[in-house]
Amino acid sequence: MSDNTLNTQQQSGAVQTTGHAWDSDLQEYNNPLPRWWLWCFYGTAIFSVLYWFFYPSWPVGNSWIKGFGTVSYTITDKATGKAQERESRWNTRALLLEDLGDAANDPQRKAMLAKVQTASYDQIIKDPKMMAFVRSVGKGLFGDNCAACHGSGGGGVAGLYPNLTDDDWLWGGGMDKIQETLVNGRKGFMPAFGAVLKPEQLDDVAEYVLTLSDEAKSSEASERGKAIFQGQVGGCYYCHGADAKGVQSQGAANLTDKIWAIANVPAQKTLQDKKAVLTAFITNGVNNTRIMPAWKDRLSPTDIKLLAVYVHQLGGAK
Template sequence: MSDKTANTQQSSGTVQTTGHAWDGDLQEYNNPLPRWWLWCFYGTIVFSILYWFVYPSWPVGDTWIKGTGTVDYTVVDKGTGKEQAKEYRWNTRSLLLEDLGAAATDPQRKAMLAKVEAADYDQIVKDPKMMEFVRSVGKGLFGDNCAACHGRGGQGVVGLYPNLTDDDWLWGGKMAKINETLMQGRKGFMPAFGPVLKPEQLDDVAEYVLTLSNEAQPSEASARGKEIFQGQVGGCYYCHGADAKGLPSQGSANLTDKIWAIVNIPALKTPQEKQAALKTFISNGVNNTRVMPAWKDRLSSTDIKLLAVYVHQLSGVK
């Protein structure tokens, strides 16, 4: 069968070879490619040459052939929300800008933004679609602006940046308060008691504060500390309140709960360590170390509103 096939494929009747002979008699059949195939091949070569001119291609000296292709994209100003049409030569960055512009000017996104802008906080929280949108956009905003200090998930760093996921808020955890914090910024302050109180008094106050959250048992020392705390000697109650639960208007900490934002008491093992750490903190106070910048000049009010809702849902304070 194979002999017949080979023969009949050649209309002339004789088998055509490529014309070479190796080792005297070794020859190769000529099975030519179809001509259209050849022309398609030439076509691809022509295409590749045109491609060089349209897209960035060859390096030339310290520059390169930049190509005639361009990309049109839209830039949205973060502050004013103004859209501006731009054009730049084709490269992958232009394509990225095109995608970013398309996302920022997406009609569905714009409609949703307008809806969130118009709604008040209670409406947003009750609307699953709006909350989905806020969490999605807010995650990006938070990542760009807040995560550097507060961490990707808002968990903060004990001693440096507050944890935004718990329910303990120095300046108030309602959305309106968070919005205010974002707009104006905050500056935490506590005077240094080192120069005011004697070391023994500092020990006593520290002991008393530890008893407030059951980190230490009441003792004579804590009783002395209470007098200093609640009296004119220390005057701690001015800011922390007589019940030591803090005053959001002052940004003073609630000393009776389990959360320690600055001194990581739960991480310390022995009562001595806890007391010593707290004493050091009380004598040094807080001055210019806990500052939240104001965002009203950096972000649009809509972005701040989105962030306020986003941060609030991290903590979920009712």
């Protein structure tokens, strides 16, 4: 390196270099860090140490440094219904409880809940204010507890979980019946006819079921099917009724409407496929595969009441 390779700035001595040269003429300026930058840097270091003391931070053995910060919240004792003040070290769970506590203690909300609790179903659906409340609270309850199976809008999943928006009910769509469904749960049961009926009998009875909702025209096969349905061989009438309109105390589906709760007939294009779906369904029946859980131990009676009204209005509220 010779002096004449240095640029004018270095020659004038305005900025010092580190004194090293790479590749014969590459040098590094030795600028001091700007003041403001340094102070920010010291600031963040001090902040991080303070943060360790105020909030949960480093792990220590099986535990961690809990910090000085605290959160206070109210929780309601499920057994006595009394609200209790609690304080805990800062954590996000307690923060959530603090937020929820505010909502639960909102005097307007409390007053509405008390009103719903004592009102009859009839009074609730005639009162627009109570209904608005039911819709907003019911939506949240439904989303938290029911949507996983019945879908967020209550549309269900064909074949698995009933559609609650179509005013067609296995167990009854009155608010008292829906309440019953929620309190104790439901379990659909239909015997498997694969072992009872011969393949051609299964075929005939499926043909008959299709005539009930005008999917197929009456034929010799459907007449044979009718005899099975209405007689001792099949005994279908026993649960579905002689008019095939279903018996709600049994949870037995109405077979005369075009609404299918389980056998996914509408998804099939040809009559042949529709019949195949029905034959398969009648062969296997339903046993322990369609279970609506009981909610009496998981939701309060008021929540169940709210949900019964909410589900009722989803289904057209007839």
